[in-house]
Amino acid sequence: MxxxxxxxxxxxxxxxxxxxxxxxxxxxxxxxxxxxxxxxxxxxxxxxxxxxxxxxxxxxxxxxxxxxxxxxxxxxxxxxxxxxxxxxxxxxxxxxxxxxxxxxxxxxxxxxxxxxxxxxxxxxxxxxxxxxxxxxxxxxxxxxxxxxxxxxxxxxxxxxxxxxxxxxxxxxxxxxxxxxxxxxxxxxxxxxxxxxxxxxxxxxxxxxxxxxxxxxxxxxxxxxxxxxxxxxxxxxDDWDCPDPDVVPETPALGGTSHLQQESAQLHIGLGLRGLKQSDPRSVAHRVAIRMLGSGASSRLFTEVRERRGLCYSVWASSSNGRDRGDVTIYAGSTPERAQETLDCLQDQLAGVRDGFSSDEYSRAIVGIKSRIVMQGESSSARAASLAGDVFRTGKGRSLQEITSEYDRLDLEQVNTLAADDLGDQWLQERILVTAGSRELDVTGDAQVTRS
Amino acid sequence: MxxxxxxxxxxxxxxxxxxxxxxxxxxxxxxxxxxxxxxxxxxxxxxxxxxxxxxxxxxxxxxxxxxxxxxxxxxxxxxxxxxxxxxxxxxxxxxxxxxxxxxxxxxxxxxxxxxxxxxxxxxxxxxxxxxxxxxxxxxxxxxxxxxxxxxxxxxxxxxxxxxxxxxxxxxxxxxxxxxxxxxxxxxxxxxxxxxxxxxxxxxxxxxxxxxxxxxxxxxxxxxxxxxxxxxxxxxxDDWDCPDPDVVPETPALGGTSHLQQESAQLHIGLGLRGLKQSDPRSVAHRVAIRMLGSGASSRLFTEVRERRGLCYSVWASSSNGRDRGDVTIYAGSTPERAQETLDCLQDQLAGVRDGFSSDEYSRAIVGIKSRIVMQGESSSARAASLAGDVFRTGKGRSLQEITSEYDRLDLEQVNTLAADDLGDQWLQERILVTAGSRELDVTGDAQVTRS
The missing domain is CATH 3.30.830.10 (Metalloenzyme, LuxS/M16 peptidase-like)
Structure with missing residues (x-):
């Protein structure tokens, strides 16, 4: 040992x-x-x-x-x-x-x-x-x-x-x-x-x-x-060690997919490229996605849910993995208003490249820091978070280290990332999945219907 | 003030x-x-x-x-x-x-x-x-x-x-x-x-x-x-005080109900009489329902899920309100095995009157006390729990007081309650709701189908 x-x-x-x-x-x-x-x-x-x-x-x-x-x-x-x-x-x-x-x-x-x-x-x-x-x-x-x-x-x-x-x-x-x-x-x-x-x-x-x-x-x-x-x-100590299996990778399918079904709502999922945790820009990226769609004063919640009443549930989340990162956006709407919901989601996504205001930024940082403190009060949240850190980067971060990452960040870094990396190409690569009784208009996407 | x-x-x-x-x-x-x-x-x-x-x-x-x-x-x-x-x-x-x-x-x-x-x-x-x-x-x-x-x-x-x-x-x-x-x-x-x-x-x-x-x-x-x-x-301090509205009560409908729908699973809900929180027997009652159906060594989980593999999700829970208490049991099964699931649930319910073993009892108490400590580590869980106490009994209980309630309890009290109150009459009054593509055999119940 x-x-x-x-x-x-x-x-x-x-x-x-x-x-x-x-x-x-x-x-x-x-x-x-x-x-x-x-x-x-x-x-x-x-x-x-x-x-x-x-x-x-x-x-x-x-x-x-x-x-x-x-x-x-x-x-x-x-x-x-x-x-x-x-x-x-x-x-x-x-x-x-x-x-x-x-x-x-x-x-x-x-x-x-x-x-x-x-x-x-x-x-x-x-x-x-x-x-x-x-x-x-x-x-x-x-x-x-x-x-x-x-x-x-x-x-x-x-x-x-x-x-x-x-x-x-x-x-x-x-x-x-x-x-x-x-x-x-x-x-x-x-x-x-x-x-x-x-x-x-x-x-x-x-x-x-x-x-x-x-x-x-x-x-x-x-x-x-x-x-x-x-x-x-x-x-x-005496546990022996087989070599872990490695299954060869094949490329992602991408594109769009519709699951035809008689559900009451039309469910929309969007997938976009994210950053892996070890990428130095991943902290800025996470804050950007939070301002876009996590919490009650995020853009998606305010615009799609509160102002237009398009869907009860709408959110964006960001996973920063070991080898890749993914952004996921979900909205569940009525079939009648689903097209408007999708259009509204895409408008908000297209606005990301123009950056965020200092008000949005400081609200996001205060919220993130509150959550870090609260994570520290839950033994199970801490254990899970540390284990994820070790897997993704080889090292566990203390609460202090996590907080410091946000202390070192500023709005300019976030807006630079948004302008450089969350523009046309990012949007073009987005994946769309819908489930419900009708398909949406996604002109320009190669679409496959699965039942 | x-x-x-x-x-x-x-x-x-x-x-x-x-x-x-x-x-x-x-x-x-x-x-x-x-x-x-x-x-x-x-x-x-x-x-x-x-x-x-x-x-x-x-x-x-x-x-x-x-x-x-x-x-x-x-x-x-x-x-x-x-x-x-x-x-x-x-x-x-x-x-x-x-x-x-x-x-x-x-x-x-x-x-x-x-x-x-x-x-x-x-x-x-x-x-x-x-x-x-x-x-x-x-x-x-x-x-x-x-x-x-x-x-x-x-x-x-x-x-x-x-x-x-x-x-x-x-x-x-x-x-x-x-x-x-x-x-x-x-x-x-x-x-x-x-x-x-x-x-x-x-x-x-x-x-x-x-x-x-x-x-x-x-x-x-x-x-x-x-x-x-x-x-x-x-x-x-200067908030004024209208008299809260009181809407007159009408008796419960009771009986059984089936919601016909093309869901993949058949969902089963059972409702039974519980005890209000101010009832001195409510602590014993809560422990009995826990041994019946909360957690991985409860009877329902062991018998219905682990041993027979009848349903992925099965649980019993007990709400002890201000004016009444309710026991709720849920199981989601395949349409083919739903009848067996219901029969198995009812067998387990019928066995409650025969009481619980000292092993079951001590496991339940250890689990409850662990959860009390963990509740104390979550500010939001404590605030919600205290507010519920005040509404239901007029007084908030400290963690120590909650623990003491279980210290004062013993298996005999639980088994006496089970023998006296969780027998034939309790079972006869049970409510059944199913949702899915077929109805179950509930001979003896007055049944209504709703769509």
Whole structure:
């Protein structure tokens, strides 16, 4: 076991305040303790003496993009995530569940594109006793053949139930055509993929993809970092390390897509290019997208919802990933007013290149800084945020470091980015997905209708 | 202004720990400061020096049950809630929104059966400056005629979009037939009700129902109680007090209801009698319903989801209101397995009277206590919880008091309640709502099909 870096020593007991907003005091975190085991496993612990709770996020590089199946079929990662909770380390499904509950720990296991994520949240005093349970799920799941059919049945139902959630359908379809394969896979799997899997396939996949290299464990909250690292070392130091699967990428489909269905609303999803987190301009980009469409005084909310009453729900969000970034815009409107909604969204997008006012900018920054402080008060939000940081950039950011990124930014940088990068070419590459009873006029786009 | 009670003095600076679980330390709250103004307005402040955030929940007794419209039509409370954010205290919609954002405060305004709820969350240092804005929304909304059409349009869309969310539809229909009118009204309004409202109707309704008597303001988090009460007194001491509207009750419809629709899943909702919060048995009742259907080792989750794989989502929840309590059970299944799901739900319900094991009980109590601690770490959860307490029982409970209620409980009390009150009669009165492509066999129930 080798300790890479620890900011802990200098910070203990000091109360951290942000540079420009002294009154917004941060909770008493004592720095981030970062450790990498010899087998490649990364462990971060951020203790916080202001809370009694603690939370773990464990990212295992076995997400849907690692599924090696025929063509675009997948489901291994999805079904495995469902199976990990059904018994591990010699405990049956019921026994494992009861063991977590006796400790008062909420747990979860869910797939994403890159990872299977094991989560655990509860009192800090109890979390350490939950570690052997979480580790057994990752290292030694039961994968009992008698539990595969109920698990498969649930996964299939989850796909079917998507038909009752047109907003989710639009967002899934948007991801499917916006991203290169296999990064465009849903967290649901495919029907044929799920149906083809045997317990042996799951065991092989588990053996191939669940390992310490690329695994990131983050624990935030009322914990003692030394005890946590010691316990994890006992449990995981001898974990061996297969090479994670790499599935070759194929280019994104792009274009536009319409899902014909008799839904009451017409759901609109737009996808645009974003920036990856390690891009130095990603902070400016995130602020620009926030001013465009996050929160009640953003342009989309004000113009599309409040002033015109076109749709109950409208938002823009920005994901800044490891290898790519994506901007997603959603609006749900009536069929009659959907064309006006789309036109209005596109007008607002076209206005981004002209930049933002200093009023818009200062409101956005105040809002972002408030949210950073509030994130610091939630152990589970901190654990998830740190784990994402480590995956995307190799390093976890303290709340102070996140705040500093915004302190170093100014409106000019944002407006320069908008003028340079969020103009014609950005707009031309935009992806459109609609779901509902009619198609919209998107003259100039190559359009495909799917049912 | 008259101070009724303050637990503050004795508690300042003391760290509160729960009686039976010393390691689960509570945050440094300094007691609840409770004040009632001469005009009837109740104010509670729970300062918490462990956090930097603060949150306000303001309940105004102008909920959907106060709408005085023809028959079952309603919408005044819903449309007013949408309008309060569109300008107040001389500020236009845009100016009001910008003013909140400059303070980094998230705000909301939403109707429930009994109240219009104004919420505000952000940094504790900023919350006090947001109070004049929140007060202007309640006392002096613009109600500008030019904003009514976009607001009405959004409310109507919200009703229409329900057709795309069958799970929500089932829960709305369940409430509609389970509760006496007008307590069975949705938070959406009705189409005819919304369409009939003029700006003068809204003004009259605002004048009639928005007042200090029955209003409850709770602020939790990083705030100074004296400053908060002083500021609220300046802003609200001279608020006058109309008598809140009382709409006469008519009995609940009861029975069963099927919503025929081409959804992919079959959605099942069951409603059963619960207990109001002031009932001394309500704590035992809540624990029983938790063991039945909340969390991953509850009976419903284990039996219906994990073991049989019948449905992805299944849960039971218990609402303990001021005048009545309700138990709600939901499951979403495939049409083919829906009958088996319903039968399985009813089997589990029938088993409740036989009581629970000590293992089930201790797991439930540990889980509940963990959640109490975590609730204490969220300013917005605390504010909402305290406001609900005051409405339902006249008094806000500290985290310590909530924990004590469970310390005083034992399994025998729960099992006695189950044997006495959760048997044949309880089951016979159960309400059933289904939504989907087929009806289920509910022999013995008086059934009505609605489309």
């Amino acid at each position: 080798r300790t890479l870096s620890s900011q802990g020593e200098d910070w203990v007991g000091s109360s951290i305040t942000s540079r420009q907003d002294q009154e917004a005091s941060m909770p008493s975190t004592h720095g981030i303790h970062s450790t990498t085991f010899d087998n490649g496993l990364q462990v971060l612990v951020e203790p916080n003496s202001s809370v009694a709770s603690a939370s773990m996020t464990w990212l295992i590089p076995a997400g849907t993009s690692t599924d090696r199946m025929q063509g675009s079929e997948h489901g291994c990662s999805v079904l495995l995530s469902e199976m990990l909770l059904r018994g591990a380390g010699g405990l049956s499904s019921r026994q494992l569940s009861d063991a977590f509950d006796r400790l008062g720990l909420q747990r979860s296991c869910e797939p994403s594109v890159h990872h299977v994520r094991i989560g655990m949240t509860g009192l800090g005093t109890r979390l350490i006793d939950g570690l052997p349970l979480a580790v057994s799920m990752a290292r030694d799941p039961l994968l009992d053949p008698s539990t595969i059919e109920p698990a498969r049945s649930l996964c299939l139902q989850s796909i079917r139930s998507l038909a009752d959630e047109p907003q989710q359908q639009v967002l899934h379809e948007l991801a499917r055509i916006q991203r290169p394969s296999p990064l465009n896979r849903s967290g649901l799997g495919t029907i044929d993929g799920l149906n083809s899997l045997s317990i042996d396939d799951l065991r092989a996949s588990h053996q191939r993809n669940f390992g310490p290299r690329g695994s990131i464990i983050v624990i935030a909250g009322a914990v003692d970092p030394d005890r946590i690292v010691q316990r994890l070392s006992e449990l995981l | 008259r101070t009724l009670s303050s637990q503050g003095e004795d508690w300042v600076g003391s760290s509160i720990t729960s009686r039976q679980d010393q390691e689960a330390s509570m945050p440094s709250t300094h007691g609840i400061h409770s004040t009632t103004f001469d005009n009837g307005l109740q104010v509670l402040v729970e300062p918490n020096s462990s956090v930097a955030s603060a949150s306000m929940t303001w309940l105004i007794p102008a909920g959907t049950s106060t709408d005085r419209m023809q028959g079952s039509e309603h919408g005044c409370s819903v449309l007013l809630s949408e309008m309060l954010l569109r300008g107040a205290g001389g500020l236009s919609s845009r100016q009001l929104s910008d003013a909140f954002d400059r303070l980094g405060l998230q705000r909301s305004c939403e109707p429930s059966v009994h109240h219009v709820r104004i919420g505000m969350t952000g940094l504790g240092t900023r919350l006090i400056d947001g109070l004049p804005l929140a007060v202007s929304m309640a006392r002096d909304p613009l109600l500008d005629p030019s904003t009514i059409e976009p607001a009405r349009s959004l409310c109507l869309q919200s009703i229409r979009s329900l057709a795309d969310e069958p799970q929500q539809q089932v829960l709305h229909e369940l409430a509609r037939i389970q509760r006496p009118s007008p307590l069975n009204r949705s938070g959406l309004g009705t189409i005819d009700g919304l369409n009939s409202l003029s700006i003068d109707d809204l003004r009259a309704s605002h004048q009639r129902n928005f007042g200090p008597r029955g209003s409850i303001i709770v602020i939790a988090g990083a705030v100074d109680p004296d400053r908060i009460v002083q500021r609220l007194s300046e802003l609200l």
